[in-house]
Amino acid sequence: MTVIAAREAGITADPDPPTFDEVYAASYTDLAVQLYAYFGDRQEAQDVAQEAFCRALAKWNTIARYDDPVAWIRRVAWNLAVSRWRRTRTALNFLRRQRPDEPRTDGPGPERVALVAALGTLPPAQRRAIVLHYLADLPVAEIALRERVADATIRSHLHRGRAALAAQLKFAEPHGGAS
Known part of the structure; x- marks a missing residue:
């Protein structure tokens, strides 16, 4: 340079x-x-x-x-x-x-939090039966087929799971048994 x-x-x-x-x-x-x-x-x-x-x-x-x-x-x-x-x-x-108003959802209420906590205390087979029957709306026969057990076993899991949840959540199980 x-x-x-x-x-x-x-x-x-x-x-x-x-x-x-x-x-x-x-x-x-x-x-x-x-x-x-x-x-x-x-x-x-x-x-x-x-x-x-x-x-x-x-x-x-x-x-x-x-x-x-x-x-x-x-x-x-x-x-x-x-x-x-x-x-x-x-x-x-x-x-x-962007969209000015995003859809807003509230968080889970205290009842849902209590239910999830109570479900966590159930044995896995009972928890699956309760969740599949009441949350996924599956009939007992289909749950039994998926779990590879007898219908009576699923009904037993549902009955025991409902009883345990009722005791924890202080709800009375409705009369009439499993569907």
């Missing part, structure tokens, strides 16, 4: 350019404060300043010879800040175009 081209590019022939640590120690806080004024968020400002210095470190042999290496780092930081701002604006615009 000729001397004229080096001057135009802002590169000096200084035999002792500043070290990265010196530039970082002298410039990081000022750059973070400037970016904080732009972002209004200290963490974002510090992240962008750190990213700019990381990129400078990767090219430090070249950047150190510039007349003002801090100017390069500041330019990179501002470019990063503008890019983040644009990404945020794009994301917010996308969110604004």
